[in-house]
Amino acid sequence: MKFILMMNMKDDEQSRTKGITTWPPEDIKAHIGFMIGLNKQLRESGELVSAEGLAWPSEAKTVRAGAGGTPITDGVFPESKEFLIGYWLIDVDGPERAYAIAAQASAAPGPGGAPLNMPIEVRQIMSGPPPEFL
Amino acid sequence: MTTAGVEHLLRELTPQVLGVLIRRCRDFAAAEDAVQEALLAAATQWPGDGVPANPRAWLIRVASHKLTDQIRSDTARRRREAEAAMEAGYAMPAASPHDDTLILIQMCCHRSLTTASAIALTLRAVGGLTTAEIARAFLVPESTMAQRISRARQTIRDSGVAFEATKNLAPVLHTLYLIFNEGYTASGGGSLQRTDLTDEAIRLARLVHALAPADTEAARLLALMLLTDARRGARTAGDGEIIPLDKQDRALWDHGRIAEGVALLGDTLPKGEVGPYQLQAAIAAVHDEAATHQDTDWPQILTLYEMLDRVSSNPMVKLNRAVAAAMVHGPRAGLAMLGELDGDPRLKEHHRLASVRAHLLEMAGETEAAVRNFQTAAARTASLPERHYLLAQAARLRDR
Numbered sequence: 256m257k258f259i260l261m262m263n264m265k266d267d268e269q270s271r272t273k274g275i276t277t278w279p280p281e282d283i284k285a286h287i288g289f290m291i292g293l294n295k296q297l298r299e300s301g302e303l304v305s306a307e308g309l310a311w312p313s314e315a316k317t318v319r320a321g322a323g324g325t326p327i328t329d330g331v332f333p334e335s336k337e338f339l340i341g342y343w344l345i346d347v348d349g350p351e352r353a354y355a356i357a358a359q360a361s362a363a364p365g366p367g368g369a370p371l372n373m374p375i376e377v378r379q380i381m382s383g384p385p386p387e388f389l
Numbered sequence: 390m391t392t393a394g395v396e397h398l399l400r401e402l403t404p405q406v407l408g409v410l411i412r413r414c415r416d417f418a419a420a421e422d423a424v425q426e427a428l429l430a431a432a433t434q435w436p437g438d439g440v441p442a443n444p445r446a447w448l449i450r451v452a453s454h455k456l457t458d459q460i461r462s463d464t465a466r467r468r469r470e471a472e473a474a475m476e477a478g479y480a481m482p483a484a485s486p487h488d489d490t491l492i493l494i495q496m497c498c499h500r501s502l503t504t505a506s507a508i509a510l511t512l513r514a515v516g517g518l519t520t521a522e523i524a525r526a527f528l529v530p531e532s533t534m535a536q537r538i539s540r541a542r543q544t545i546r547d548s549g550v551a552f553e554a555t556k557n558l559a560p561v562l563h564t565l566y567l568i569f570n571e572g573y574t575a576s577g578g579g580s581l582q583r584t585d586l587t588d589e590a591i592r593l594a595r596l597v598h599a600l601a602p603a604d605t606e607a608a609r610l611l612a613l614m615l616l617t618d619a620r621r622g623a624r625t626a627g628d629g630e631i632i633p634l635d636k637q638d639r640a641l642w643d644h645g646r647i648a649e650g651v652a653l654l655g656d657t658l659p660k661g662e663v664g665p666y667q668l669q670a671a672i673a674a675v676h677d678e679a680a681t682h683q684d685t686d687w688p689q690i691l692t693l694y695e696m697l698d699r700v701s702s703n704p705m706v707k708l709n710r711a712v713a714a715a716m717v718h719g720p721r722a723g724l725a726m727l728g729e730l731d732g733d734p735r736l737k738e739h740h741r742l743a744s745v746r747a748h749l750l751e752m753a754g755e756t757e758a759a760v761r762n763f764q765t766a767a768a769r770t771a772s773l774p775e776r777h778y779l780l781a782q783a784a785r786l787r788d789r
Contacts, residue, residue, distance in 0.1 A: 298532065298533065298536060299536055300537075301505070301506070301509075301533050301534065301535075301536040301538075302537075303530075303533055305530070346527070346529050346533070381773040382574070382773070383574050383772060383773070383774065384574055384624075384631050384772055385574055385741075385775050
């Protein structure tokens with residue numbers, strides 16, 4: 256069973272995840288080390304399909320097709336919108352295991368090493384046709 | 390012998406040779422490496438030089454040499470341990486090639502492994518598929534599959550699994566059943582590798598049936614696979630769209646497979662206890678033997694589901710029993726049975742409850758409620774082709 260675990264951040268000044276730029280260097284280092292360790296653990300358990308971090312939302316653009324299909328980009332976002340900043344694709348035995356991994360990611364260390372307990376959205380990835388029910 | 394002939398022979402012999410080596414050295418990874426080297430030597434030498442008189446003995450001899458070489462190049466401490474284990478292994482009474490393969494399969498499907506690990510290891514060690522092939526079949530990176538397999542070997546080593554065949558084949562049959570389902574429920578177009586999984590599951594089920602001919606459930610599992618797989622060509626359209634059983638073109642069914650499955654099932658009828666694979670296979674056979682959907686013997690299917698509910702009760706069996714009851718006694722009877730399932734926490738939020746209810750409501754002429762249930766089911770399913778199917782049903786009824 257495949258799942259995507261999505262790590263979101265709020266693009267506002269109060270957001271603790273955004274605040275990472277203001278953390279002391281050792282806290283940043285601990286946070287990044289934790290994420291590297293989590294990926295390593297998932298790779299070694301044979302559960303990791305992929306994991307990616309995304310560029311900062313300030314670099315993001317919203318694109319719509321204009322007349323004749325020309326891209327119209329929009330870089331202005333409403334305040335306190337939530338943004339995807341990273342995700343894991345995992346292949347596990349069931350939802351309970353996906354929740355356990357999400358909880359582990361959620362508790363990544365923040366300032367002073369305290370767990371961030373940030374929200375991780377868990378969504379199952381659609382699969383092929385179901386067994387034929389007779 | 391042709392290169393293809395040699396490849397086929399090697400695939401047949403691999404689990405036998407691996408079984409012997411593992412029994413001797415008790416190190417799954419080392420034994421597999423040694424067997425791989427022996428297979429490579431055979432694949433390069435045999436097509437030119439000819440196949441040796443006893444190919445199995447040749448492979449065991451070459452693989453054993455490779456293993457000894459490997460142990461010699463290891464550190465002194467590990468070497469002493471490994472050599473002692475090897476001696477103990479040689480001292481063990483020789484097992485028949487059959488037993489060696491059976492021991493290997495039972496190790497790969499051992500209860501200490503997670504489902505995913507048991508599947509991966511079985512396909513690798515018994516099926517002889519490459520790690521890359523298994524990774525493609527499960528749509529995960531090769532490195533992920535390699536880790537899964539290597540952890541499975543580690544678990545086997547750590548758990549001290551017995552190196553002997555037991556009578557209980559249930560975990561093996563369950564693993565093969567899951568491999569089959571994985572292939573059977575694969576997405577339609579563009580993932581041919583995944584239907585290879587059903588072929589591989591059938592090949593392995595044939596192997597287990599040949600190794601343990603007295604195990605009636607092994608024969609019945611093979612029958613179930615054949616009777617289900619017979620419909621493969623008719624259950625999806627070219628674009629992967631689901632075609633439900635009642636709309637399938639029965640001329641596209643594989644009648645050779647159906648005949649083989651029915652015969653297997655017949656052979657086991659007077660033997661052994663009534664088992665879940667037998668009843669599922671019998672249900673598949675009743676469907677397969679109906680010339681048209683209208684000709685289906687629903688009373689018999691209902692009886693079989695009632696028996697299955699007694700042998701191995703689960704919510705899905707109860708749901709299917711409700712469908713069969715609706716076909717025999719009318720949609721109201723089926724809907725009444727669904728009402729009893731609403732309180733089951735395993736089913737309450739399940740898409741299949743909503744989709745069955747939608748079908749039965751449609752039969753009962755309650756169009757609006759049927760549409761709502763098709764939509765609920767569409768929102769809940771994790772299968773993309775099934776979601777398309779359910780949305781199409783909802784739209785068809787709504788716009789009627």
